[in-house]
Amino acid sequence: MGTPHFGVSYWIDRLPRRRPSYPRYRGQNDVDVAIVGGGMAGCATAYALSTVGARVCLFEAARIGQGAIGSSTALVMQEPDVDFQDVLDAHGLRAARTIWRMTRRGALDLVAAIRRLRIPCQPEAQDSIYFASDPTGVQRLRRELGLRKKARLEARWLTVEQLRREANVEAEGAICVAGNAQVEPLRTCFGFAAAAVKRGASIHERSPVERIRAGREHVELRT
Template structure:
């Protein structure tokens, strides 16, 4: 195959699709609905609202799909790891069935839109396999297959072939899908009004303040991955963020499905037009002090695909709700005209469509059979408590770390490494580059004040509490923080 890629920290989707730029907000506007965030969830929501006759705009701080959407592996699936047997146990069979049917409906909706709009985006229906290489996991997968099938998903336990390593078995989810997300959004975003380069600074009731003017909107939709308004809603206390890593290999042999491992250090695989996506090494944002995530993936690529070459690499960030169910719907009982889409775990494509469907129906006064389960005001005690306690502990440790953790001296920091350093009476997050130059920024996240952790895999400062990320000069990379971390 002729190579048209070069390895860089940029997704294969961004390397193969150019989205035309849009103008910023031209000034003050009044609209019926305003969507904050032009990723998959935001564009889909605006598109579905517009089809219902709603006057809607999308406000984007950067460019369309410049956030997490461009870094997805773009699997559209109701196969979300081992989840259905746990949902049945913790929430009951009825709610578990609602979750299953909602995600199946989202898959069908993608096919309907792509067919109606005639979008060329590599959309294809394929089985999705949840596999294991561990004998001890086989029973769990067999139980997951039984649970998913009982809830109405065409799923069964099977043996799989075609991977370069042995497996002990897998759950096959039939009729799932994959596509090129930016090719899809390139077409769909042309159908709606998007203002790029327009950062939202503040939202109060129906008024949105941006760096290019104000927007008065009857309905406000927060589709910015992680909600940046802390109160009401308190989403910062109800989810944390995880990171995962992907290599793209030039690989001409097509896989007959999508593959996701339930094992601790397992690999995720999918094929797309001469390229193989090899993913894994997930961890909580801010909790990978030793790094090496890309190196471990490179070792796996060398072992299993020795004739392939790495042509791209990238990472993604996911919001992880305590009860494993996304938050979709009204932001708060105190803001019934605000709506939110967050907490997608690692299944952002399916959840984005589901969010658009639910929020469209709520704004238009239509009944939606899935809205109650995904309601942001819910609290499933049994399902949420373990993760809630873990997140509270992580926040307590990070907020008090300055009192108990002794920082390095600048002289002790090695070149090419980062660490918390005391200079005078203050603590700084510092990175010493290969030339010995010290890059200083605040040790505290501007979001809620947690101490940052060095991410050696990407040379960034990450917040272990809520997932904000900054480069080593303090420039903002990922929210919920709304500003950089310079001191």
């Protein structure tokens, strides 16, 4: 059995010692939307909803950005983490194409919001490469590429030489998809949290939600 190793996330290590902080939740409040969890999804949702005038309250059990986002790959992907052919086989062309277009729209909107808010998270354009190292994998990749082209989704094939030259990877072939991005995830999370607060949202750290009870016309949360 291998020896476990522990360390500090690269993204956490890059942060300045002083980081944003938010008060514990105390008292009672009535809001339109309560969000449990202060990661990337929670903070971005708080920003989006507060922008359209919703009264938003976000509860985080520990600190904003302290969960999985601090150890993420930092990639903003324009497609779901599944092959297009698998979604097409399961749900049909129309549904598969809609899913791909929606996720692409979401990725573009996220990067646009980051730039609009001037969040200092160093967004950079990145390509994604899906490669195969055996004939079976190459056959599957070629089917994937063909189906994507039929659905009018952008992708291109990389030969062995192109893959070696462009990505320094030794494999039998690959699909390259452009239009993804890389950002510093914690700075992005903090940026959306700050933007949400500026638009009227309230954020509370060290405020774990202990109970959620749903009624007919409301939901009650207790910390």
